[in-house]
Amino acid sequence: MSDLTLVLLAAGEATRFKKPVKKQWLRIGGDPLWLRVLENFRAMRLFSRYIVVGHADEIAFMLRHIYNEKVRFVTGGASRQASLRNALEEVATPLVMVSDVARPCVEKALCKTLLAAVERADCAVPTLPVPDTVYYDGAPIDRKKVLRIQTPQISRTETLREALDRGIEYTDESSAIHALGKKVAFVPGDASLHKLTFADDTAMLPCLEAPDTQARFTGTGFDVHAFDDSPGHKPMVLGGVTIDAPMGFLAHSDGDVAIHALIDALLGAAGMGDIGELFPDTDSLWAGADSAKLLRHVVHLLLHAGFVICQADITIVAQTPKIGPHKEAMRRRLAEILQIPPQHVNIKATTTEKLGFVGRKEGVAVEAAATLKFFDWTRA
Structure with missing residues (x-):
């Protein structure tokens, strides 16, 4: 437990969500989504510290929701990677798990599987196979060799810092670490880790509870x-x-x-x-x-x-x-x-x-x- 910090990324603009509310502030019961996701991770008791990355305009309001010395709020950057780099400045543990608030249905069993896998690698990631035929550059390729990468991902903190300091923009931690020539371990992912990107995606996330519509x-x-x-x-x-x-x-x-x-x-x-x-x-x-x-x-x-x-x-x-x-x-x-x-x-x-x-x-x-x-x- 003392070796692992959670970084929860919740600073995005949610431009593709196309709703008045940002997806990190969707109300799940009476809680904003980011808080419900954080509490889910805290209930796992796997982490020594928690870092929530929020938008500059929202950090003050986030702080009003929780007071816990183990939870640190960090202002996000202009990109996902910039936000992650800001968070890594606060990480003192040898391992760090990075999760996106847009993947709210994370189970403890998966986190424990990732922890076991990272012992033999520099980064451990959940993956899903691709069931459809895949074309690349106009020609079909072997879909058995194609994997869909999900989050959360666990990385060795110093390796991840080194990978992100190269000045190249990556879409996730595993890509950055792989580009550094380090080892990435794959574990079976889960369809319930579907990413909340568009408004219709809410129907594919069984862990999302409807908002409290009676509250005034x-x-x-x-x-x-x-x-x-x-x-x-x-x-x-x-x-x-x-x-x-x-x-x-x-x-x-x-x-x-x-x-x-x-x-x-x-x-x-x-x-x-x-x-x-x-x-x-x-x-x-x-x-x-x-x-x-x-x-x-x-x-x-x-x-x-x-x-x-x-x-x-x-x-x-x-x-x-x-x-x-x-x-x-x-x-x-x-x-x-x-x-x-x-x-x-x-x-x-x-x-x-x-x-x-x-x-x-x-x-x-x-x-x-x-x-x-x-x-x-x-x-x-």
Whole structure:
């Protein structure tokens, strides 16, 4: 056990999956796929350490799912091989098993078979025969000599590092090690190790449990911005709509206090933290930023992480400007950004009866609530 580290690759863009959700974030019951696969490997008790490679935009959210000193999260690279090289920097054991989250149905028996096989080789891989006639370069070849290579694969760590440091791009570990002139051992694979590449592949993976379609997640958000009536102030933008007013908002971004509260509500429902973590006001990148673009980015993150936005409810507390004439434009603008029907966005407006900073016409406060559910990949 102390000789083996697991590297789980889960940083891909999933461009061929053609669904709003990334395949590593498909919900299996209530868990994202990458977490369910990791827990399956942890239950085997074969590994001394676990390294999960995630996309740069997703690492922070991954970290919220698990706290274990034996699990290390590493940011992926521009390719599978670059991601693996990043992970290998954290591997201290003589052996490393590399598995793709896209092959979720791995059994302990196969892992033990690979461990036994690597004792006589530099890399051990599961393989399947090719049942069909095979042509290469226009001519048939002996299909008995053709093998389909699967993952997971176990390699000698130093050999794998040497193989990947040659600057040549390989599609898997065995190819890199074979090119180095080292020995690759083959063991029988399994059809259940089918790779999740396209949406239809989910039907070929018996270990995938349907998502929890009954779960609903509600988050709330609250934000306040003071008015800015200084010369050259920014235009007032509220709920994604520009309002003709003699003042704007004092803020690092455009100051759209309604969208800021809505972002926090969405992030709260997903368990993704808050707006300050994603778009800190200490970062010049967000100076004067269009809050609608920030909201689009959050929607993008939510959809990729396996959520569907159900509805949003926003209460704008303002003595001035008058919100009523703009409510419908706000509602439709936000519905378009959230990618939900406009009837599922509600805008309410009230005053504080001239009490407090709002009543003194010094600023605006907004409270928002939003509800999410899991994307149902079994029906989409």
